[in-house]
Amino acid sequence: MQQANVLTGKAAIELNHVSYSDEGLDIIKDVSGSLPEGKITTFVGPSGAGKTTIFRLLNGLISPTKGDIQLFGENIQTIEPTTLRRTVGIALQDATMLRGSVYKNLAMPKTLQNQELKKEEAEHLLTQVGLDASFLHRDVTDLSGGQRQKVSIARTLVNHPKVLLLDEITSSLDRVSTSDIEHLIQHINKEFAVTIAWITHNLDQALLIGDYTWVMMNGELIESGSTDVLKNPVNPRIQEFVKGEWQ
Amino acid sequence: MSFLSLSLSLIFVLIPLALSKTLNLGLEKDTFVATIRSIIQLLAVGYILTFVFESGSYLFIILMVALMIGAATHNAQKKGVSIRGIIWKLVLTFLFIEVLTQAILLGFQITPPTAQYIIPISGMVVGNSMVLSILFLNRFTSEIQSRQKETELLLSLGGTPKQAIHLPLIQSIKASLIPTIESQKTIGLVQLPGMMSGQIIAGADPIQAVQFQLLILFLLLTTAAVTSIMLGFLSYPTLFNERMQMLKIKTGE
Numbered sequence: 001m002q003q004a005n006v007l008t009g010k011a012a013i014e015l016n017h018v019s020y021s022d023e024g025l026d027i028i029k030d031v032s033g034s035l036p037e038g039k040i041t042t043f044v045g046p047s048g049a050g051k052t053t054i055f056r057l058l059n060g061l062i063s064p065t066k067g068d069i070q071l072f073g074e075n076i077q078t079i080e081p082t083t084l085r086r087t088v089g090i091a092l093q094d095a096t097m098l099r100g101s102v103y104k105n106l107a108m109p110k111t112l113q114n115q116e117l118k119k120e121e122a123e124h125l126l127t128q129v130g131l132d133a134s135f136l137h138r139d140v141t142d143l144s145g146g147q148r149q150k151v152s153i154a155r156t157l158v159n160h161p162k163v164l165l166l167d168e169i170t171s172s173l174d175r176v177s178t179s180d181i182e183h184l185i186q187h188i189n190k191e192f193a194v195t196i197a198w199i200t201h202n203l204d205q206a207l208l209i210g211d212y213t214w215v216m217m218n219g220e221l222i223e224s225g226s227t228d229v230l231k232n233p234v235n236p237r238i239q240e241f242v243k244g245e246w247q
Numbered sequence: 248m249s250f251l252s253l254s255l256s257l258i259f260v261l262i263p264l265a266l267s268k269t270l271n272l273g274l275e276k277d278t279f280v281a282t283i284r285s286i287i288q289l290l291a292v293g294y295i296l297t298f299v300f301e302s303g304s305y306l307f308i309i310l311m312v313a314l315m316i317g318a319a320t321h322n323a324q325k326k327g328v329s330i331r332g333i334i335w336k337l338v339l340t341f342l343f344i345e346v347l348t349q350a351i352l353l354g355f356q357i358t359p360p361t362a363q364y365i366i367p368i369s370g371m372v373v374g375n376s377m378v379l380s381i382l383f384l385n386r387f388t389s390e391i392q393s394r395q396k397e398t399e400l401l402l403s404l405g406g407t408p409k410q411a412i413h414l415p416l417i418q419s420i421k422a423s424l425i426p427t428i429e430s431q432k433t434i435g436l437v438q439l440p441g442m443m444s445g446q447i448i449a450g451a452d453p454i455q456a457v458q459f460q461l462l463i464l465f466l467l468l469t470t471a472a473v474t475s476i477m478l479g480f481l482s483y484p485t486l487f488n489e490r491m492q493m494l495k496i497k498t499g500e
Contacts, residue, residue, distance in 0.1 A: 062492055081491040
């Protein structure tokens, strides 16, 4: 079922026949594809398709069982893990917070490098993600789901990643917050030329913000290319999925 | 104490047996087995100690200590099955703490280098170290599991395994040390320690008994701190691979 990679241009990330198994279960099956540099690629597909696993592979939290992943032409297995994870940042769906203040969370990437995050920088980050600077000293337990997600994105940005992986970051947000985040991510993409990969269940969102898209099902990359893949699907499995999602 | 007196002390076993039978607690067999085992084990130890004390051979002292470390390792490793190589980590910890404490005691001539001192003190040190290891491993395993998301978050932000595991590790070390520190705060007020009580009953001067007990208490503080910290720092690296990825924790004992 594997389609040829139809993306053009320089790739920030390239996967070559990547498979990942855990406890005898094949979670990712021979996936080859790329994320074009400086573009937004959305990942769509039903739950359990392996999208989050791909992100964990890209961030280096797990390693492929077979195949290799290239980051700007370099095999990620040869890149020092902490460097890889700072270069390929990830914001997860559950927006895990560390106990304490918003500042403590924002400063953590710097703390891990024995550096300090200046208060002005932290306030600037907060306003960038649409939160008031007064949030800085709030306890994270006082934040709503949307606010936590914004703090999570701001925290990932502290490392100035070249690639940003966003795993369903707007799934728990209201329409206004979702729109704020979409604009923010587009701004980050354009302003800082950050390559973005975004998992979403919302096909409208995939069409709105994505330059490219990956459609994944059952651990396989069914198709990748421009978002036209979602508008006029040729593959019957994608047709069925898209039909189900629009209904 | 005469054998007649010791036999009469079995009344204290008959009371729980009678209570269990009357209230249908079903503990008669366990109580009986526990009593028989304690009689056999302690009498055997008594005869072995008499032999070792009389022989004056350091080889027997080393064998006794090795036996203690082996038994302590066997008991504690069940709580650390999720940590690779836990047996050797425990052996190393117990061995280190034994060498450290005896080096201080004998080096500064705090206690004489005889079996009468080395073996009972080693028993207390290794026994306490075993309890601390169990407390630490129990807490550490549950902390790792409950804080797995936080640990992975710190890794994903570019943290090293040491940074990512820092909080669960420190919490586990602190939690395992609390009982030792707390019990020392109330010692003498709530309970008289067993060794001190034993010495007083045997006719020793209470002040002399207190001095010895204080020595043991201070010794156990070192034992507790070194055990938890050493075991913690030996254990955490095995939770990650060379790519700084968190390995799956095996659950169950």
